Amino acid sequence: MTRVKLLQGNEACAEGALYAGCNFFAGYPITPSTEVAEHLARKLPRSGGVFLQMEDEIAAMAAVIGGSLAGCKALTATSGPGFSLKQENLGFAMLTEIPCVVVDVMRGGPSTGVPTGPGQSDIMQCRWGTHGDHPSICLTPAYVEEIFSETVRAFNLSEKYRTPVIVAFDEVVGHMRERIEIPEPGAIPLVGRPRPTCPPSEYLPYDDSRGDVPPMANFFEGYRYHVTGLNHGPDGFPVNASPRIHTDELRLLRKVEGNRGDIVRFAEHRLEDAEVAVFAYGICGRSAKTAVDQARSEGIRAGLFRPLTVWPFPEEQVAALSGRVRRIVVPELSLGQIVLEVDRCAKGRCAVEGIHRVDGDPITPAQILARIREAL
């Protein structure tokens, strides 16, 4: 069987999920993410996995959490309004520490917006979409091959840290077809959730005394325990007005923020001696790479920082970068979201300037090149 394929981004996402051991998908049709579901509707029943088209986006998110709690590696995929509808149960998975992967194929606009055009304006929703304080892991691939590998990584991180992981890519990358070489099974190591080693009688589902990620028993394995969306104690039962709530919410944050070294991934291109840097992810990262190469051919010392992890934000890396360059240009398909994070981390050490576009077309290399030139 040839492992080289021509795949669409959304199909590569589905293939990445299968490679990672995903055996449960629940979703609801929505453009431009539907191909993820369609691909898995063909594949999962053949491997004995579960494919569910639920009655709505909310139900799909809920079913995914149920599937994961019963021991499956579970995925849902959505876009735009569907991602908004996922938020409440996404928060439930965060607080109850049930691993799952949520794919958001980003389209344009609030409301129905531009269903068939790319957008990146969900990126703050990926961080803060559900109510309350909570951690977020969000990966932002830019190439079909990367969608595959980052989806695998999303499952690994989700299981390892017992938290939902969002994979956010825009419609262009989701629908683009590219050559991809599917790695041999085992070539990318797979990670499972930490499992209890104690007998059921001693099991505390949210015991953080031995680390920030408590071992997780699946339902129906003899470890009968309680899961609730209320703030809870180590035994899983609700606590009210307790200092435990504060310390536990800090722990949830810490298990992500405190593991940046493991979670934050990025690609650098010609940054070594750069005077101007472009910070861009997803399709903008691809346009930026072309723009940087063109600028270099004009003798401009430009470089690209392309985050593969947007949340937790690569704070240290951007801080260091801001000390080395005169300006960071931030193209994004929104009216100014991730540029605020870059600015926050640059702390005035260099100029930070956004390029914003929300008309349903990508930002072109020419647009970025023009701003690189202006910077000097």
Added chain:
Amino acid sequence: MAFDYGKYIRPGKLPHIWCPGCSYGIVFKSLLRAVDAQGLDPDDIALVSGIGCASRLPGYVDFNTLHTTHGRALAFATGLKMAKPDKHVLVVSGDGDATAIGGNHFIHACRRNIDITLLVFNNFIYGMTGGQYSPSTQPGRFASTMPYGNVDFAFDIPALATGAGATFVARGTAYHAAALDKLIVDAMRHRGFSVVDIVNACPTTYGRRNKFKSPTDMLLWMKDAFVPAAAYAKLSPDEAAGKFPMGVLHRVDGKPEFCEAYYGMVERLKS
């Protein structure tokens, strides 16, 4: 010999949060007796709930218990059941939880005929939030958000379940607790989606507003108003006014169950 409820109750988790006079305790005990009567292993049971007074029940019981978001319990339960189709999945919900915010999941679980049992603790009101009218509040009844009498219409929950495709539909009441045990047993034994609409008394937020002087009055109302389905069918329209049928109201055997249909497809694809 007295029934030993203690073997199913988690140590240290009682007293429950329910008000004095609330009938949920009666139904809770019925549920435990019904599970016991089937001789099920608690490891094989998941008890799932949404939000509301009834939804606190799972926390007290030593099963695999999952207290989810408002209205969504059936969707979570669907995930559990599809992942482990040989396990027993039970959902407890209130009338608002099941048929207002969770109405979509309710009708689709019925349509899908997935082998889950839903117990609707129907007290005609939103109790936990202090007595707002729900989709099962009868016209003319009073609620904090219908202070001049309810001008909205009510769902007949068993009729809704039947219309949506559930294959086992029953109604019981907290007053008729012994009969309720059997309804819950039959619902759980049924292969397919089963719904038991369980009429309950919320003296705190419903009874007080609706001329029930005491919790006992509410139970006595159940005693009078709910009539076994066969007897109800024989009532004249005049006699039937203000009365409701109870017992098994609808049952279809032989409609394919969803997990069986799905995993049947999985098996076919292997060959």
